[in-house]
Amino acid sequence: MTGQRTPLGTAVAEGKGREKLPLRALLALTTAVFLTALTETLPAGVLPAMSGDLGVGESAMGQAVTVYALGTALTAIPLSAATAGWPRKRLLLAAMAGFAVANTVTAVSASYALTMVARGAAGVAAGLAWALLAGYARRMVPVPLQGRAIAVVMTGVPVALSLGVPAGTYLGETFGWRAAFGLMTAVAAGLLVWIAALVPDRPGPGRGGSAPVRATLALPGVRPVLFVTLVYVLAHNVLYTYIAAFLDRHGMGGSTDVALLVFGVTSMLSIWVVGARIDRRLRLLAVGGTVLFAVAVTLLAVGAGSAPLVFVAVGLWGLGWGGAPSLLQTAAADAGGDSADTAQAVLVTLWNVAMAGGGVVGGVLLGAAGTGALAWSVLVLLAPALVAVVAARTHGFPSIRPGVTLPDED
Template identity: 70%
Template sequence: MSSTDLTRGPSRGPARSPRRTETPPLPAKLNLPALLALATAVFVTSLTETLPAGLLPAMGGDLGVGESAAGQTVTVYALGTVLTAVPLSAATAGWRRRRLLLTAMAGFAAANTVTALSTSYPLTMAARFAAGVAAGLAWALLAGYARRTAPAHLQGKAVAVAMAGIPVALSLGVPAGTFVGKAAGWQTAFLVMTGLTLVLLGWILAAVPDHPGRRPGKGSAPSVLGALKVPGVTPVLTVTLVFVLAHTLLYTYIAAFLDRLGMGGRADAVLLVFGGASLLSIWAVGALINRRLRALMITGTLLVAVAGAVLALFAQSPALVYGAVVLWGLGWGGAPTLLQTAAGDAGGEQADAAQAMLVTLWNVAMAGGGAVGGLLLDAFGTGALPWSVLLLLVPVTVVVVTARAHGFPARRSGS
């Protein structure tokens, strides 16, 4: 009797074909091809949002509007994310993860193509809103997807690799996109984004493992109210809102701040230094997050606070400005990884809802940072910006320190 007969048993007919495995087995080490594909998706998401910043004069001229109106292409993107991240996360909870990721990336390809080809300001705004909707879908998915590709003791590193796309987009992608826009037209910059996204779609199909969603009706579908009731979620969301607000109100107006110091011509160098420090921060966070998430979050907050103090008190020294920017990048670069990981850990079965709310509040803080920073700039000048960072980081520090049992525990479960 063959081994097949043994497994089939006597007189029971032919063996049934095995069921398709719902969740692929976890590898013993990081799945770098998959994680780099997710990092590229993060890069596409981040760069699509910020790319217009370096192209506003040309975009406004071709669309027949002023620079301030052209700048609203960034605002409407954030609005699309804020309005749709939570409801779309709930509506697509049962979708398989790769299908959902492919849908979001296809949305970026379509929106960027329409943006590049449009000669109508209303149509461009509609395309940018659609890109923001795709971003809300992607941001609520990516960190959790990265976690699910790795075993528990490597999940922090997996998220760190995926989130590396953010500083790369800010420090390298925006300058590169601006250069392409000046050399070949702003439309070309958006078409390049479309081409990159099409390549990414094939990469996802080839390298990213599929995972099931959470089926409604079994108590695991994401719920905003359900997630808020989970201990630890509210502290993480509070820190996200205030920390991102503090960072954004200074980062948005860093060029104006440097210009007041007579360093306006060095803005690109300053941003490059910031991006390099952010990448170093991501590497350190990836190496230590599984056992030191709490310590890393406290350290990052204090580093940004010290940077704000230096910029507030000693900005007349270019050397100290660069030093402060290094501290800022070291403190900020790992923040997306830390906050996404903390939200996922705290959320448990409601992790998807917690991630969706984090994405929503992140974009609210980004929009609020631009608005609050603009008000401070008009009322008090650029000198008020670093002092505002210091003021906002006081409650951030208090919440992180006090959320020892839940939110930012001394030891992560499963580490």
């Protein structure tokens, strides 16, 4: 795998064309992202079984996702500051060990309260992991390869959503939901060995990387990137959280799995494209992704009665969304400069606030105006996001990343 020339696997550094991404190490971080995203979303796939086994209603059991997101949102910034001087490898091992313990407790717990504590602890581990993963990937490679390195690592998100959740749901239905969480413990244990053996250590950013949030927000470009993150992720989750209800309202309830598969496949394609061009086309990719998302929700708003049009719209949505984590984390780190880790921690916090907020806002819209309001509300949210991306042409979303000098073509 490391010997193949692919957009994600081949590096061009300062025109030399000889440096390559350390794929064995980066794929360990990709697996960490996969584990983080899957741990967060798996309860949605096994919710009825969990609620029945623990003796609570499905709405109460659904708070397992909310508690996780809150644990991440509340701890990302303080943990990033408190551990700024820690070696990155030790910190990543601690986060993955936290997942192993939390998922083990979840798998064996017979108490709803204990399960919620374990889910909160998993969220804390996620806050620690998300705040360091992008910066860790950047520190493994020279500047011209940093965008590609982050794109490799962020592949774990769409893989978790498009493959991990369906597979975990199937495992839960076949062998019980506890087996699904037990398998994630096994993945975490194997990942600890992988990281210990093959991932190089890197020093923490120290005092510079743990700059006060206020000082970081004052840096040119940081606030536009964070604003786009909040609005873009909120828009996505308003629709994604209730996509099953949206499709059911338009007579396509039986096609939800197919729609999500289309979304997953196009999201993976988006990651590939972004990984190939992020270092010299960051601005174009950010604008293009936002426009694709806007076109997709417009099609959903006006043509939801046509199944082919819906699948086209979902495909465009995936193309607009899949590369977003890589683009936003790269842009935040570049704008943050010496305070990149603080910028990343704030981004993680806003990301999780937007995820939780998407469910709340979407639920309010669903109850007040029905599914027809979902797509139009997303379009309203995307408008200021597009304006912010276009306006931040010098700092935030520049055409070429700072410090990168690459030829026009590979």
